[in-house]
Amino acid sequence: MLAALSVAAGAELPGAARADDQNQVSVSSMSIDARRNVERRVDEVANRIANSKSFFEEDHLPIHIKSQFDPVGQSLLMEVDERFGPVSGYVEMENLQSEIANEIWPMLENIHGFQGLDWRYGGKDLYFWFPGDRREPEKSKSTKPTSRDGLGSVLINDGHGYYYHHGFHDWRFQREPANGIIEDRVTSEIATPLWAWLSMDGVAVKTSRESSFGNHEPSGKPLYLMAARYLLERSLPERPDIWHSLPDDVSDLREYREDIRSRPLFANALGVDAMISIHTNASDNASVRGTRVFSQPGRPESAEFASMALCYMREHIHASKAYEDFAVAPNPQFSDKGENRLADMPAIIVELGFHTNAEDAAALKDPLFVGSAMRGLAKAYRLFRNGERCEEFAVRVPDKAESIVGDVTKIPITWTGNPDYPMSVSAERGWAMVPEAPAEQRVDLGYQCLDDDVGRSPFALKVVGRDFAGIETKPAEIIMSCLPRPEIGVAQR
Numbered sequence: 001m002l003a004a005l006s007v008a009a010g011a012e013l014p015g016a017a018r019a020d021d022q023n024q025v026s027v028s029s030m031s032i033d034a035r036r037n038v039e040r041r042v043d044e045v046a047n048r049i050a051n052s053k054s055f056f057e058e059d060h061l062p063i064h065i066k067s068q069f070d071p072v073g074q075s076l077l078m079e080v081d082e083r084f085g086p087v088s089g090y091v092e093m094e095n096l097q098s099e100i101a102n103e104i105w106p107m108l109e110n111i112h113g114f115q116g117l118d119w120r121y122g123g124k125d126l127y128f129w130f131p132g133d134r135r136e137p138e139k140s141k142s143t144k145p146t147s148r149d150g151l152g153s154v155l156i157n158d159g160h161g162y163y164y165h166h167g168f169h170d171w172r173f174q175r176e177p178a179n180g181i182i183e184d185r186v187t188s189e190i191a192t193p194l195w196a197w198l199s200m201d202g203v204a205v206k207t208s209r210e211s212s213f214g215n216h217e218p219s220g221k222p223l224y225l226m227a228a229r230y231l232l233e234r235s236l237p238e239r240p241d242i243w244h245s246l247p248d249d250v251s252d253l254r255e256y257r258e259d260i261r262s263r264p265l266f267a268n269a270l271g272v273d274a275m276i277s278i279h280t281n282a283s284d285n286a287s288v289r290g291t292r293v294f295s296q297p298g299r300p301e302s303a304e305f306a307s308m309a310l311c312y313m314r315e316h317i318h319a320s321k322a323y324e325d326f327a328v329a330p331n332p333q334f335s336d337k338g339e340n341r342l343a344d345m346p347a348i349i350v351e352l353g354f355h356t357n358a359e360d361a362a363a364l365k366d367p368l369f370v371g372s373a374m375r376g377l378a379k380a381y382r383l384f385r386n387g388e389r390c391e392e393f394a395v396r397v398p399d400k401a402e403s404i405v406g407d408v409t410k411i412p413i414t415w416t417g418n419p420d421y422p423m424s425v426s427a428e429r430g431w432a433m434v435p436e437a438p439a440e441q442r443v444d445l446g447y448q449c450l451d452d453d454v455g456r457s458p459f460a461l462k463v464v465g466r467d468f469a470g471i472e473t474k475p476a477e478i479i480m481s482c483l484p485r486p487e488i489g490v491a492q493r
């Protein structure tokens with residue numbers, strides 16, 4: 001992804017960092033010069049994007065942004081004009097920050113332990129301006145899962161949908177179409193396989209845009225295309241605190257703002273164990289692409305879930321030949337976003353791809369890509385809930401093995417990672433199946449030497465593990481020696 005970015009967007013992004021720029025160096029161990037260098041490049045991009053169009057209907061440009069690394073917080077402070085404090089908690093600010101973060105992230109993502117962007121408005125953070133948005137520490141996943149079977153409960157929050165604009169007096173989508181995709185529509189399509197895979201794992205699943213057939217009144221739009229705010233207004237009329245949480249807001253965008261907020265507030269009311277928001281990403285730079293996951297700064301469980309989500313989506317996406325090089329971010333982004341900020345439980349935002357990039361858009365329309373990514377995401381939730389870690393599925397074999405023609409030798413194979421069972425281990429000849437998760441991740445692979453093997457001995461025998469989801473390990477090699485069977489008497493070893 002980095003290579004593609006710096007080639008395609010080189011002129012616009014002089015700072016598109018190569019991975020080796022600050023590879024594995026933390027903020028506090030960067031030299032002053034290195035910090036200033038990144039800050040200067042961030043400022044260039046941030047101010048260009050912030051002033052490229054009007055993100056706020058009621059405000060006039062210019063916007064001024066000044067970045068500065070915080071070696072104590074291991075973050076990058078982003079100072080914005082104080083007049084934006086009163087709108088800092090609204091979705092328009094989030095959109096502005098997303099566009100900036102999307103472009104500057106390649107300069108930052110390889111900084112070791114980086115805690116993300118810390119936005120300030122006149123020196124004060126969002127909670128100074130929106131004290132009601134401050135939440136208790138997130139509900140730990142180790143608290144008892146609420147579903148009947150103890151397998152956890154999740155709110156899938158499919159992004160956007162029709163909302164009412166009080167200035168234009170019409171119902172409109174929240175996102176612009178690009179490459180044949182309208183994000184407001186596609187997020188629900190992406191959520192469907194996620195719902196299916198989570199349900200098959202026994203997870204109790206709700207979606208924030210759950211709807212029946214028919215049209216919404218008064219918009220006349222199909223219910224399934226409506227923003228969550230309006231569906232919740234129908235299903236929970238007695239809970240305006242969820243869907244009408246900004247009763248004092250008189251702006252044209254008040255319902256658009258309430259929609260974002262309604263989703264985590266609904267998750268809190270449901271008391272689910274986790275919340276997964278599904279989005280597709282956008283950038284004015286058509287070359288920016290790839291899967292990214294966001295979690296709220298300062299929430300370690302959400303960060304862990306975000307990291308697991310990337311790990312297992314990467315595993316599943318890369319398993320199909322067509323997507324083996326698809327760009328999946330190495331690390332989560334820590335960024336203040338309403339859907340995560342207001343959630344009381346581990347919450348992540350999955351930006352599956354950029355609908356503004358042609359190749360990503362094609363993938364977002366491909367059921368193979370979407371289905372495998374969502375299968376990986378469901379697996380990430382299951383393993384996160386069980387306290388597992390991200391680990392590569394890999395087989396381990398002995399360096400060498402020896403046998404006599406006609407004998408079946410047992411080669412002990414072990415593996416790491418979290419494959420879906422049943423899984424198999426196979427070589428050129430020889431195959432073993434593991435029907436269910438064993439106590440010890442070990443199986444014996446039977447290999448029978450044939451006459452042909454004698455002449456080529458020693459030779460490399462490649463062993464591959466393959467799980468039920470079709471995830472394959474890289475081949476592991478054993479140096480195999482096949483000896484001829486003695487002409488007379490009993491075989492000697």
Ligand SMILES: [Zn+2]
Pocket residue numbers: 159160183279280
């Ligand atoms: Zn979105």
